[in-house]
Each structure stands twice: as structure tokens, then as C-alpha cells.
Amino acid sequence: MTIRQLRNYIDGRFEDGASTFDKHSPVDGALIAQAHEASREQVDRAVAAAHRALPAWAALPVGQRTDQLLALADGISRRFDDFLQAEIGDTGKPVSWASQIDIPRGAANFRTFAELARTLDMESYMTDTPDGRQALNYAYRKPLGVVGVISPWNLPLLLLTWKVAPALAFGNTVIMKPSEVTPSTATLLAEVAHDTGLPPGVLNLTHGFGPGSAGEFITTHPDIDGITFTGESATGAAIMRAVAPGVKPVSFELGGKNAALVFADADFEAAVDGTARSVFANCGQVCLCTERVYVQRPIYERFVAALAERARALRIGWPDDADTGMGPLVSREHREKVLSYFALAREEGATVVTGGGVPVFGDARDAGAYVQPTIWTGLPESARCIKEEVFGPVCHVAPFDTEEEAIRLANDTRYGLAAAVWTRDLTRGHRVAQAMKVGLAWVNCWFLRDLRTPFGGSGLSGIGREGGRHSLHFYTEPTNVCIKL
Numbered sequence: 314m315t316i317r318q319l320r321n322y323i324d325g326r327f328e329d330g331a332s333t334f335d336k337h338s339p340v341d342g343a344l345i346a347q348a349h350e351a352s353r354e355q356v357d358r359a360v361a362a363a364h365r366a367l368p369a370w371a372a373l374p375v376g377q378r379t380d381q382l383l384a385l386a387d388g389i390s391r392r393f394d395d396f397l398q399a400e401i402g403d404t405g406k407p408v409s410w411a412s413q414i415d416i417p418r419g420a421a422n423f424r425t426f427a428e429l430a431r432t433l434d435m436e437s438y439m440t441d442t443p444d445g446r447q448a449l450n451y452a453y454r455k456p457l458g459v460v461g462v463i464s465p466w467n468l469p470l471l472l473l474t475w476k477v478a479p480a481l482a483f484g485n486t487v488i489m490k491p492s493e494v495t496p497s498t499a500t501l502l503a504e505v506a507h508d509t510g511l512p513p514g515v516l517n518l519t520h521g522f523g524p525g526s527a528g529e530f531i532t533t534h535p536d537i538d539g540i541t542f543t544g545e546s547a548t549g550a551a552i553m554r555a556v557a558p559g560v561k562p563v564s565f566e567l568g569g570k571n572a573a574l575v576f577a578d579a580d581f582e583a584a585v586d587g588t589a590r591s592v593f594a595n596c597g598q599v600c601l602c603t604e605r606v607y608v609q610r611p612i613y614e615r616f617v618a619a620l621a622e623r624a625r626a627l628r629i630g631w632p633d634d635a636d637t638g639m640g641p642l643v644s645r646e647h648r649e650k651v652l653s654y655f656a657l658a659r660e661e662g663a664t665v666v667t668g669g670g671v672p673v674f675g676d677a678r679d680a681g682a683y684v685q686p687t688i689w690t691g692l693p694e695s696a697r698c699i700k701e702e703v704f705g706p707v708c709h710v711a712p713f714d715t716e717e718e719a720i721r722l723a724n725d726t727r728y729g730l731a732a733a734v735w736t737r738d739l740t741r742g743h744r745v746a747q748a749m750k751v752g753l754a755w756v757n758c759w760f761l762r763d764l765r766t767p768f769g770g771s772g773l774s775g776i777g778r779e780g781g782r783h784s785l786h787f788y789t790e791p792t793n794v795c796i797k798l
């Protein structure tokens with residue numbers, strides 16, 4: 314098997330790094346790629362190149378700029394299988410998920426923000442003035458500048474392009490730093506940018522880690538104008554400290570400890586299927602995944618049994634098997650974290666309804682990062698497993714009696730990202746969803762995405778919203794011009 318070399322992309326040229334780091338498959342531990350770690354000097358040159366490219370890119374007529382984004386989207390679609398194999402190779406996620414979610418969203422993100430940039434209105438007001446005449450006020454939007462994009466390993470291409478697309482659409486230039494755990498699709502995106510003629514310096518790629526590596530070099534760079542990051546809350550806090558001296562804007566989509574509320578009147582099968590998907594999709598490695606399930610008491614026992622049946626029925630297997638419902642976690646290191654919570658849950662007194670360990674395949678997958686889909690009950694709300702994000706295929710299920718109790722339980726967290734509400738009473742659905750202290754509340758569905766809506770969370774779940782026109786807030790700087798008429 315060839316070991317892919319994943320290089321940096323700086324000022325329109327692919328460059329080796331001073332050193333490389335290995336990427337191992339989470340399926341069987343095999344070495345599959347070597348990524349070239351960018352030096353501080355290379356990050357400096359990438360930032361300088363981005364600044365050189367910025368004036369011309371920002372001044373480009375918006376139709377020409379968005380044509381370039383549509384070319385990136387077409388390039389991803391054209392190389393769909395390359396992106397699919399790269400994403401599956403890096404993450405071990407099932408082909409069903411990667412082919413329906415990750416890769417299509419890579420192209421969709423560029424198309425969505427190209428369309429938005431083309432059709433964007435301009436905020437303006439005619440203002441009455443004391444002399445009986447008027448003034449014209451309008452908000453003229455300029456790009457923020459050179460944007461650092463630091464993207465995570467769970468939905469690598471989706472979340473990278475979710476940030477790169479609006480950044481480029483609104484005239485910014487970009488330095489990308491993908492997670493060291495999933496460097497492959499970012500490299501392919503750089504290849505597509507190169508092959509479709511994106512001007513040198515507009516989009517740059519530097520591989521590496523956080524502290525003492527490209528992540529730190531970008532976040533502490535004096536000429537970076539803002540940082541957009543998706544990942545763990547603790548890393549978000551570290552980035553805030555890094556940009557504080559320069560008072561730089563940040564856009565953060567961080568962790569979550571998301572609740573699902575299942576009322577007794579819900580469509581039972583839909584609620585079980587929807588909750589199972591929200592817990593086990595992508596091996597529980599989505600910031601929007603459910604880790605806390607609260608079920609109204611009359612259906613509690615029946616629901617726990619049905620959810621456990623769905624977990625046991627999940628086909629845990631090879632990523633490229635169309636029937637695989639769940640693959641491995643992204644790495645052995647992350648599996649150690651998840652398994653530590655499996656052990657902690659037992660210490661905290663959990664009943665393990667199903668799972669709680671590592672599946673044994675008797676083949677190469679035993680060298681991978683697989684865990685069993687897991688369901689806990691019986692923990693106190695004060696338990697660490699109820700308060701802390703596990704980021705794996707696991708949830709805790711607890712009963713509730715009244716709507717008020719359900720809302721209180723769901724909101725008793727320092728996170729504030731997503732919630733799901735299952736009920737046939739849509740008046741209650743609206744009421745409970747609005748009462749959730751989250752950025753996204755789904756009623757009788759989960760991870761149903763309209764890319765024009767505000768996306769993000771509060772508390773430990775992040776700062777700001779991205780999506781549709783909401784991305785303008787971070788990726789542009791408005792100047793309000795007031796003209797006396």
C-alpha cells in the first residue's frame with residue numbers, strides 16, 4: 314500500500330515540511346500517510362503570501378470570486394471518490410455516512426456561500442435630519458483580512474469547508490490548519506484549489522499540531538486577523554488566550570453535552586430511531602450528538618429496551634462496507650479517552666445496559682480503535698459522565714415526569730449547543746425547543762441542516778454563529794457610511 318505524502322501548500326506551491334508525522338488507520342492501525350509538519354518559517358511565509366493576495370482577491374468582482382468557489386465545488390464533486398477514500402482512510406467512518414454527509418457537504422458549503430455572496434443585499438437607511446432634508450446610511454462590508462482556519466478531525470472536510478467557503482466568498486484569504494489526526498482531505502482541497510487556478514496565496518495549507526506547531530504559530534501570528542475554530546472547549550480557551558494580546562476576533566464552535574427529550578406522546582419508533590442515530594452516528598463523534606437522553610416515565614423502560622436493541626443491531630464493521638452502521642473512533646488515543654469514561658461510569662454507579670467495552674473481531678480490526686455502542690442508566694445528574702463530553706457512541710438515559718422537569722434537566726449543563734425534542738404535541742415542541750439553552754433545537758428530527766440558519770452554541774459550546782448571512786458577522790468588517798443629502 315502506498316504511503317501518501319501530505320504536503321503543505323504555501324503561496325501556490327506544494328512544499329515538504331522540515332519533518333513528517335505518521336497517520337495510522339483507525340481501522341487496523343496500518344500506516345497510511347505521512348504529513349509534512351510546517352515550520353514557523355513556513356507559517357510566516359503562508360501568512361505573508363495571504364496578505365499579498367488579499368487586495369486583489371478582495372477587489373475581485375464578486376461574480377468572478379464566487380465563480381472560483383463554484384469551481385472548487387465542482388472540483389470536489391469531480392474528485393468525489395478521491396475525497397471519499399481519503400476521508401474514510403483518515404477517520405474509519407462508514408462509507409454510508411461519508412458519501413451522504415461529509416463529501417457532499419464539502420461541495421455544498423462552497424455553493425451555498427457563493428450563492429449568498431452573489432445575492433447579498435446591503436443594509437441601508439434614509440435618515441431624517443434636523444434641517445428637514447435627509448442622510449443616506451449604508452453598511453459597506455469589507456473582508457476581515459487573513460483568516461486562520463483550524464478544523465477538527467470528526468467531520469474533516471465538512472467543517473474545513475464550512476469555514477473556508479464563507480471566508481473566501483467574502484473576500485478573505487486563508488491559512489488552513491487541519492487536525493493532525495485527519496490531514497488528507499485538506500490536502501486534496503489544496504490540490505483542487507491549485508488545479509482550478511485559485512490565485513496563489515488566497516488559500517494556504519500548513520500541517521501540524523497545536524502547541525509548538527502550526528496551530529500555535531497561526532493563532533499567535535501578529536498578522537493573522539481572526540481565528541475560526543471547531544474543536545474541544547479547552548482548545549478554544551487556549552486560542553482565546555493566544556489571540557487576546559492582539560484583541561483578534563474569534564468564531565468558535567466547541568463541545569456539547571446535548572440532551573434529547575422524549576415525551577410519552579412521541580412517535581415511539583421515530584423517537585427511538587432518531588435518538589439512536591443522534592447517539593451513534595459517526596461513532597458519536599459529532600459535536601451535535603446526544604449524550605443525555607431524558608424519557609417521560611410512562612415509556613421509559615420500553616424506550617431503554619428499544620434503544621438498546623438498536624445499539625446491539627448496529628453493524629460495527631469495515632468502513633467500505635455499505636451495511637456498516639458504525640466504524641471505529643478516530644484514533645487509539647481518543648479511544649483511551651472514551652474507555653476512561655466507560656470505566657468512570659462504572660465507578661460512578663452506572664448500570665451498563667449494553668456495550669461498555671471493545672468488540673473483538675478476530676481480525677485486523679482488533680488493532681483499530683473500535684468500541685461498543687453503549688447505553689448507561691442509573692447515574693446521578695451530578696456524575697461526571699453526565700456533565701462532561703465523552704465524544705463517543707454512548708448516552709445516559711434517565712426518566713422524567715413533567716415538562717418543567719425535563720427542561721430543567723436538559724438545561725443543567727455548562728454547554729449550550731444542541732437539543733432534540735420528540736413529541737406529537739407541536740405546541741409543546743415549540744415551547745420546549747424555545748426553552749432550551751442551546752444554539753440548535755430539533756423537534757422530531759436531528760442533524761437536519763439548512764445552511765442559511767445560524768449555527769453555533771453558547772457557554773462552553775462556543776462564541777458566535779456561522780451559517781448563511783450569520784457568517785457575515787465574523788468574516789466581514791462593516792463600515793457604516795453616512796452621506797448628507
Ligand SMILES: O=C(O)C(=O)/C=C/C=C/O
Pocket residue numbers: 467468472475598599600601762768
Ligand atoms: O452541519 C454543519 O454545518 C456543522 O457545522 C456540523 C458541525 C458538527 C460538529 O461536530
